[in-house]
Amino acid sequence: MQLDELVVEIKGRGRDIWLWVALEAKTKLIPVLQLGPRKQEVANLVVHALAAMLAPGCAPAFTSDGLNHYYYALTAHFGEWQETEEGKVRWVVSPQLVYAQLKKIRVWRRLVGTEQRMLCGSRAMLTEKLHGCGFRGTIQTAFVERINLTLRQAQGKLLRQSVAGLARRTWSIHVAPSELEISLLWFQGYYHFCRPHESLRQEYRYVNPRGEEVVRCRSRTPMMAAGLTRHRWTVREFLLHQLPAGC
16 A cells, blocks of 8 residues: 655645545555645544555555654554553554655755665565565555656546646646545546556457467456456446445
8 A cells, every 4th residue: 555645736725735645556446535734634534544444454565755644643543452561551553564665855856865664564574565466575656656647647649637626737726625626536436447547457368260369458447456346337337326325
């Protein structure tokens, strides 16, 4: 699980609003998109929403930039209260929690180096979990940073904006955070169910009528990669889908 944040411009608000992003690197799911200032209470909201979606006892490996708000939020959510020998109760961080930071060192907005830090767990635990997902054992946040670019940039041959209000030097600046939140919710659903992800393409082989073996690639969406749907949804199907009771 990779965590990152990007600055957002709201009309009349300056640059005090940030978009917090959580990305599951294997399936490219975006479980959490949270708007708010770059403060500890918002980091707590992000991790709280993320922890509520995980199975009981599940503690994935986390990586992020050098923002220490993530450390305090993760250690506050992954653990349990234990009674000491003196009869007192204290909070103990889960030994399964693995968290690493990739701190980027910049001089005058120029990247001059990086620093890798393990804050929870060991490097061997992180490497084992990353290898189990098919990744290299390096500490990096490349996948979530690529999603940040996807949120800002235009896509497709018609240059349709993913979220127009997040584009740099745009006229489509949102007037209120609530308007941007609606755009983000729409993109999150479209991205998960309708938009194929190139890195999730799956190869398959078949024999054509001439007896030749042909290799083709099947496009997949993040929800297909996660096993939550079997086909790529159309926009019409997504909009007309009936939500469960209580949603």
